[in-house]
Amino acid sequence: QVQLVESGGGLVQAGGSLRLSCAASVRTFSSYTMGWFRRAPGKERDVVAGINWSGGSPYYADSVKGRFTISRDNAKNTVYLQMNSLKPEDTAVYYCAAGKYINSYAYTRYDYWGQGTQVTVSS
Secondary structure, eight states, rough: EEEEEEEEEEEEEEEEOEEEEEEETTTTTTEEEEEEEOOOOTSOEEEEEEOTTTOOOEOOOOTTTEEEEEEEEEEEEEEEEOSOOOGGOEEEEEEEEEETOOOOOGGGGEEEEEEOOOHHHOO
């Protein structure tokens, strides 16, 4: 069983920055592809960014490219999402997810989810 705990959400003005963290309680963290997803009110859950267990270039949704950066620290069992130049349309609940040895950023492929953290961007 993998437990994921997100932190770092909050209220920020448009143009501001936030850094989300997701700490995983698992011994083999490096075996997991990690993803950040978000769900805005009345919308579907969408992938934001992902970082593969085997390395390679991270994945970003078009809407966040150039503004968000995903990274991981396998020694700390933690994945991060640095969010810059935030826009009101980034307002959502952000979820961290983990999938062992997967090579996909489709949310249906992820077995473990955090409880979510609210990000609100005011205009």
